[in-house]
Amino acid sequence: MAARLPYSSMAGRIAPQLLKALDQMQYQQMTLVQEKVLAMPSFDRDCLVQARTGTGKTIAFLLPALQTLLTAKNLSLSHVALLVLAPTRELAQQIADECDRLTSLLQPRLECHVAVGGSNKTSLLNKFMRGKPTILVATPGRLIDYLSDGATREKFSKTRIVVLDEADRMLDQGFAPSLIKILHSLPPKATAGWQGMCFSATMPPAINKVLHLVLKSDHVKITTIEEGGEPTVDRIPQSVIPVPSIDDVLPALHSLLAAEKANGPLKAVVFCSTARQAGLLYQVFAAPGNAAPGRLPVFQMHSRLSQPARNRTVEEFKVTTSGVMFASDVVGRGMDFPDISVVVQIGLPSDSEQYVHRVGRTGRAGKLGRAVMILIPEEMRFLQKNPEFPIKTASL
Numbered sequence: 001m002a003a004r005l006p007y008s009s010m011a012g013r014i015a016p017q018l019l020k021a022l023d024q025m026q027y028q029q030m031t032l033v034q035e036k037v038l039a040m041p042s043f044d045r046d047c048l049v050q051a052r053t054g055t056g057k058t059i060a061f062l063l064p065a066l067q068t069l070l071t072a073k074n075l076s077l078s079h080v081a082l083l084v085l086a087p088t089r090e091l092a093q094q095i096a097d098e099c100d101r102l103t104s105l106l107q108p109r110l111e112c113h114v115a116v117g118g119s120n121k122t123s124l125l126n127k128f129m130r131g132k133p134t135i136l137v138a139t140p141g142r143l144i145d146y147l148s149d150g151a152t153r154e155k156f157s158k159t160r161i162v163v164l165d166e167a168d169r170m171l172d173q174g175f176a177p178s179l180i181k182i183l184h185s186l187p188p189k190a191t192a193g194w195q196g197m198c199f200s201a202t203m204p205p206a207i208n209k210v211l212h213l214v215l216k217s218d219h220v221k222i223t224t225i226e227e228g229g230e231p232t233v234d235r236i237p238q239s240v241i242p243v244p245s246i247d248d249v250l251p252a253l254h255s256l257l258a259a260e261k262a263n264g265p266l267k268a269v270v271f272c273s274t275a276r277q278a279g280l281l282y283q284v285f286a287a288p289g290n291a292a293p294g295r296l297p298v299f300q301m302h303s304r305l306s307q308p309a310r311n312r313t314v315e316e317f318k319v320t321t322s323g324v325m326f327a328s329d330v331v332g333r334g335m336d337f338p339d340i341s342v343v344v345q346i347g348l349p350s351d352s353e354q355y356v357h358r359v360g361r362t363g364r365a366g367k368l369g370r371a372v373m374i375l376i377p378e379e380m381r382f383l384q385k386n387p388e389f390p391i392k393t394a395s396l
Contacts, residue, residue, distance in 0.1 A: 004029040004030050004031065004032070004035065005029065005030050005035055006028055006029050006030070007019055007022045007023070007027060007028065007029070007030060010038060013038075013043075013067070014038075014063065014067050015066075015067060015070050015106075017105040017106050017107075018063065018066060018067065018070075018102060018103075018105075018106075020105055021101060021102050021103070021104055021105050022059075022063075022102070024101075024104075024105075025101055025102070027059070030056070031055050031056035031059075031060070032051075032055065032224045033049065033051040033055050033056055033057055033060045033222070033224045034056050034059055034060045034063070036049075036222045036224060037049060037060045037061070037064060037222060038060075038063065038064060040064070040220055043064035043065075043067055043068050044068050044195050045195070045219070045220050046195055046196045046197070046214075046215040046216045046218075046219035046220065047196075047197050047198070047215075047219055047220040047221070047222060048198050048200075048211065048215060048219055048220070048221050048222070049061075049197070049198065049199045049200070049222045049223070050200060050201070050202075050203060050222070050223040050224070050225055051199065051201065051222075051223070051224045051225065052201045052224075052225065052360075053166075053201060053336070053360055053364075054336060054360065054363075054364030055224060057165065057199050058094070058095055058098050058165070058336075059098070059102070060199070061084070061163050061165065061197050061199060062095075062098065062099055062102055063102070065082050065161050065163065065195075065197070066082070066099075066102065066103065066110070068160070068161060068195070069081050069082060069110065069134070069160065069161070070106075072160060075134075075160075076158050077108070077110070077111070077132040077134045078131075078132045078133075078134075078155075079133075079134070079155055079156070079157060079158040079159070080133055080134070080135070080136045080155050080156050080158075080159050081134050081135070081158065081159065081160045081161065082134065082135045082136070082159075082160065082161045082163070083136050083138070083156070083159055083161070083162050083163070083186075084135070084136070084137040084138070084163040084165060085138060085139070085140060085143065085162070085163065085164050085165065085170070085179070085182070086137060086138070086139060086165045086166060086170075087139065087140075087165075087166050087169045087170045087173055087175065088139065088330065089114075089116035089117055089118055089139055089307065089310075090310065090314060090330060091165070091166065092114055092115075092116050092137045092138060092139055093114060093116065093137075093311060093314065094314070094336060095137045095165065096112050096113075096114045096137045099112040099135055099137070100112055103135075110134045110135055111131055111132045111133055111134055111135065112133075112134075112135040112136075112137065113127065113128050113131065113133040113135065113136050113137070114136070114137050114138065115128065115136060115137075115138035115139070115142045115143055115145075115146055116138065116139045116142050116307075117139055117141050117142050118306075118307040118310075120307075121142070121145070125146070125152070128146070128152070128155070129151070129152065129155070133155060140170065140175045140178035140179060140182060141178065143182055144178055144181060144182060144185075147181075147182060147185040147186075153185065156185075156186055156187070157187060158187075159186055159187060159192070159194050160194050160195065161194060161195045161196075161197065162183075162186065162194055162195070162196050162197070162214060163196075163197045163198075163199070164179070164196075164197070164198045164199065164200075164210070164214060165199050166199070166200065166201070167198050167199065167200040167207060167210070168200045168201055168202045168203070168204055168207060169201075171204060171206045171207060171209075171210075172204075172353075176206060176209050176210065179210045180209065180210060180213065183210065183213040183214065184213075189213070189214075189216075196214035196215045196216070196219070198211060198214055198215060201225075233356050233359050233360060233389070234390060235363060236359055236362060236363040236369055236370060236371055237370040237371070237392075238359065238370070238371045238372075238373075238389060238390055238391045238392070239370070239371075239372050239373070239391060239392045239393065239394040240372070240373040240374075240375055240380070240383065240391050240392070240393055240394065241256065241372060241373070241374050241375070241394055241395065241396060242375055242376075242377065242380060242393065243374060243375070243376055244376070244377070245376060246376055248376075249346060249374055249376070250281075250284070252374050252396060253270065253281075253344065253346065253374060255396045256344065256372060256374070256396060257296070257324060257344075259396065260341065260342055261296065261322075264341075265321060265322050265341065266296065266322055266323075266324070266341055266342070267320065267321065267322055267323060267337075267339055267340055267341050268323075268324045268325070268340065268341060268342045268343070268344060269324075269325045269327055269337070269340055269342075269343050269344070269358075269361050269362075270324060270325065270326045270327065270344045270345075270346060271327055271328070271329065271343065271344065271345045271346065271349075271358050272302075272326060272327065272328055272346050272347070273328075273346065273347040273348070274328060275302035275303045275304045275328045276304070277328075277346070277347075278300055278301070278302040278326045278327055278328045279300055279302060279304055279326075281326045281346075282298055282299070282300035282326040285298045285324065285326070286298045296322060296323055296324050297320060297322065297323035297324075298323065298324050298325075298326070299313050299316065299317050299323055299324070299325040299326070300313065300325070300326050300327070301313050301314070301317075301325055301326075301327040301328070301330060302326075302327060302328040302330060303328060303330060310330075313325070317337055318337055318338065321339070325337075329354065329357075329358070336364065337361065338364075338367075339367060340361050340362040340364070340369055341362065341368070341369055341370075342362060342369065342370050342371070342372060343358055343359055343361050343362045343369070343370075343371045343372070344371075344372050344373075344374065345358055345371070345372070345373045345374070346374055347375070347379060348375070348379050348382050349382075352385075352386050352388075352389075355382075355386070355389065358371070359371040372394070373391070
């Protein structure tokens with residue numbers, strides 16, 4: 001693998017405050033997608049970027065976008081200049097957190113606001129209207145709420161950059177009508193001239209429904225996925241542990257986690273079929289006496305938690321070096337937790353795509369990781385239906 005360029009090589013093109021912030025974040029070398037985006041002769045060109053999750057896409061769009069704002073003339077800090085759309089509130093918050101770190105040394109600071117579902121709408125909206133929301137990271141549903149009010153919509157009258165992150169996932173989740181409505185509610189691209197950036201791991205046909213509203217016909221096309229190249233999931237060792245019945249799942253899970261911990265530091269995500277199951281397993285492993293092997297810290301992440309509780313879990317699990325998170329698919333894709341050593345799936349994913357997204361939580365950014373399924377006999381059909389996955393049968 002060719003050596004990646006250091007961020008310091010961007011001196012002269014990127015503001016010193018941004019480069020220093022990257023250094024404080026302990027980001028020294030660019031990832032491939034960052035190199036390719038930052039190699040554009042002009043940062044304000046429309047671009048369509050195909051790159052997988054876990055490859056540093058957030059910095060790849062934030063860095064050039066922020067640099068464009070810093071050099072813009074007549075920038076109104078009290079209006080939304082940079083609008084980022086993301087499919088989930090967790091990913092939106094993750095992007096906002098990264099943005100806050102990246103802009104921490106700027107004077108004046110560029111405020112980054114979030115507009116997401118599941119939060120205190122009134123509080124966030126008041127903060128948005130009274131503050132200087134130069135940057136807004138939003139989910140489609142909540143952004144439509146903002147744009148439906150005339151006074152709030154005025155805050156978008158001077159938008160300069162629109163970013164769609166995980167565009168394919170937003171379409172997968174049925175957000176195409178919402179995205180089209182949002183893009184028609186913004187100042188017309190043809191006259192306002194705002195820049196469009198679209199990041200997506202895949203390019204489904206449905207993406208064309210929105211691309212023409214976001215990108216000029218002469219947009220730059222960038223990909224970090226080689227044609228016929230090895231997909232991320234194929235690089236991750238995958239196995240299945242068959243168990244005789246549902247009663248054997250919990251003992252098998254405990255034995256697996258204990259064995260993994262005995263081999264070294266363990267940071268695991270256990271995917272469950274439902275939010276209820278995730279909460280139940282969390283209670284079992286976190287109960288007095290701590291069923292978790294070696295008294296591992298345990299976490300839970302699912303839709304039954306309040307938004308503050310979910311935010312707290314995200315922050316805690318990001319920084320912990322060991323622990324087990326019991327999760328539903330709110331973290332199936334897009335959430336970036338560093339150094340996940342193993343992904344465990346209890347029961348079947350809804351389809352092969354969900355399987356890929358779950359497995360993709362480990363082995364990110366070139367790190368090692370592996371994925372394990374624990375299945376009862378009736379669920380073993382998944383292997384026959386999906387022979388493309390290199391899943392080997394294992395035992396405890």
